[in-house]
Amino acid sequence: xxxxxxxxxxxxxxxxxxxxxxxxxxxxxxxxxxxxxxxxxxxxxxxxxxxxxxxxxxxxxxxxxxxxxxxxxxxxxxxxxxxxxxxxxxxxxxxxxxxxxxxxxxxxxxxxxxxxxxxxxxxxxxxxxxxxxxxxxxxxxxxxxxxxxxxxxxxxxxxxxxxxxxxxxxxxxxxxxxxxxxxxxxxxxxxxxxxxxxxxxxxxxxxxxxxxxxxxxxxxxxxxxxxxxxxxxxxxxxxxxxxxxxxxxxxxxxxxxxxxxxxxxxxxxxxxxxxxxxxxxxxxxxxxxxxxxxxxxxxxxxxxxxxxxxxxxxxxxxxxxxxxxxxxxxxxxxxxxxxxxxxxxxxxxxxxxxxxxxxxxxxxxxxxxxxxxxxxxxxx
Numbered sequence: 001x002x003x004x005x006x007x008x009x010x011x012x013x014x015x016x017x018x019x020x021x022x023x024x025x026x027x028x029x030x031x032x033x034x035x036x037x038x039x040x041x042x043x044x045x046x047x048x049x050x051x052x053x054x055x056x057x058x059x060x061x062x063x064x065x066x067x068x069x070x071x072x073x074x075x076x077x078x079x080x081x082x083x084x085x086x087x088x089x090x091x092x093x094x095x096x097x098x099x100x101x102x103x104x105x106x107x108x109x110x111x112x113x114x115x116x117x118x119x120x121x122x123x124x125x126x127x128x129x130x131x132x133x134x135x136x137x138x139x140x141x142x143x144x145x146x147x148x149x150x151x152x153x154x155x156x157x158x159x160x161x162x163x164x165x166x167x168x169x170x171x172x173x174x175x176x177x178x179x180x181x182x183x184x185x186x187x188x189x190x191x192x193x194x195x196x197x198x199x200x201x202x203x204x205x206x207x208x209x210x211x212x213x214x215x216x217x218x219x220x221x222x223x224x225x226x227x228x229x230x231x232x233x234x235x236x237x238x239x240x241x242x243x244x245x246x247x248x249x250x251x252x253x254x255x256x257x258x259x260x261x262x263x264x265x266x267x268x269x270x271x272x273x274x275x276x277x278x279x280x281x282x283x284x285x286x287x288x289x290x291x292x293x294x295x296x297x298x299x300x301x302x303x304x305x306x307x308x309x310x311x312x313x314x315x316x317x318x319x320x321x322x323x324x325x326x327x328x329x330x331x332x333x334x335x336x337x338x339x340x341x342x343x344x345x346x347x348x349x350x351x352x353x354x355x356x357x358x359x360x361x362x363x364x365x366x367x368x369x370x371x372x373x374x375x376x377x378x379x380x
Contacts, residue, residue: 001236002090004047009066011148011157013040014059017365018186022059025189029056048238050160050231051245055223058185058212061164063231064146064157072154074107075117082121082156086129090158091143092235093130097122098140100159101147108149118147118156142233162230169226170281173273174206179309181222183367184212187374190363191305192341196258198304200340202294202332204263207274207287209307214261214283220253225281257286259304264290264297295332305341306333306379312347312370319351326354333357333379342377349373 010031014022016039023033023041029052035042045053053063068085072078091097099115099122108114119136122145127133134143144159166182188209193199199213215222223229224246231237265271271291278284290297294308308329313322326344333342334357346352347370361376 002047002234004236004238004241007044007046009034009069010043010045010050010053011040011064011066011155012043012053012057012060013062013064015039015061015180015182015186015366018059018182021186021189022057025057025059026053029053047158047160047231047234048241051229051242054161054165054229054231055245055249056221057165058216058222059182059189060161061166061182062146062159062161063165065160067156067158069153069155071152072149073152074105075114078114078149078154079117079121081154082118083125085125085156087122087125088129088235090235091122091126091134092233093126093132093134095134095233095235096139096142097134097136098138098142098144099136099147100140100144101149103147104150105152114147114149118145140230141228142230144230158230158234160229160231160234162228162233165223165226165229167226168222168281170211171206171208171277172280173276178206179208179367181208181212183365184208185216185222186365187307187343187345188213188216190365190374191307191343191376193305194303196303198259198262198300198302198340200260200262200297200299200304200306201308202264202297202306203308203310204265204274204289205270205309207263207277207289209309210261210263210274210287211278211281211283214257214278214286215281217257217259217261218254218283218286221249224249224253259302260300261287262290262298262300263287264292264294266291266293295328295336297336299336299340301339303340305343306337307343307345309345310351312372313351322348322351323354326351327356330355330357333377337379340379342379344375344377345372346375347372 031043123133146157363374
């Protein structure tokens with residue numbers, strides 16, 4: 001069985017543009033920063049530490065526990081080294097394993113071939129040692145192994161997340177293309193919003209921003225909503241340690257919040273979807289939902305932020321209509337939001353100019369492959 005206390009490098013991935021916020025999260029949890037990449041960081045810890053990282057991180061996608069770093073020029077060398085790893089200590093002989101990978105090796109033109117090579121090496125080793133072998137396939141809901149292979153350098157990991165941990169489990173109703181939970185969390189962390197302040201989200205869509213803000217206000221670990229992680233399927237998984245950690249994290253979260261969380265949308269279907277998602281997350285009672293035009297959103301007195309994620313105008317013929325919308329956002333900020341910090345997240349820089357206010361900061365993010373900016377306005 002795997003020794004859950006054994007230390008190794010832990011690679012944590014995130015979307016491009018979010019690493020600043022992931023780095024801060026990891027350090028605040030007490031983990032060292034060993035290396036920073038464009039879309040992730042490296043730290044050090046045990047498989048037991050991976051439990052905490054999976055449950056607590058808001059801006060991460062996957063937590064990879066390194067088993068071995070080695071040289072491999074081709075598939076034969078890769079397979080030979082992989083067969084030397086004691087897979088029978090990590091994967092149940094009657095279990096299920098899935099292989100994912102990032103490959104940049106001139107001898108391999110087909111990622112599926114590399115994945116098959118890894119899978120064969122793993123199951124051959126387990127069959128040789130135990131007399132039987134685990135099943136394999138594409139599902140990510142059980143044991144997942146990740147191969148990073150660039151040039152002649154290969155690293156093999158246990159993917160302790162399985163499904164990406166941005167999938168918290170609360171988003172079951174999506175009226176329009178939703179923002180990823182990790183991006184929503186990063187935008188909130190990038191803003192000047194603080195606990196106890198109001199969080200106002202006109203154009204709330206499916207409610208992701210408002211729900212993520214509420215989870216932060218409660219200090220509730222986002223992974224508590226999700227029942228399954230890859231780490232739970234590693235041989236030797238300590239169910240008592242897992243239960244104890246979840247209990248500890250639940251006790252550390254609040255039941256009530258200070259400041260208002262307000263989410264509005266002109267579309268009744270969006271509000272309905274947002275309410276259902278908030279109910280699944282267990283926070284519906286803490287968010288004030290209202291169907292209304294963004295300009296009619298209640299702006300309570302006191303400190304807080306107003307954050308909008310308007311359309312970017314991907315469809316032909318939308319531009320003129322959206323120019324007016326962005327001008328109206330500027331008017332809304334000036335007329336109703338004085339004393340707050342205003343934020344607009346957009347992937348259309350020409351439309352952003354129509355807001356008509358000078359921004360304090362323009363922070364770079366990516367919504368999938370679209371380069372975006374979070375524009376910050378101090379509203380006197």
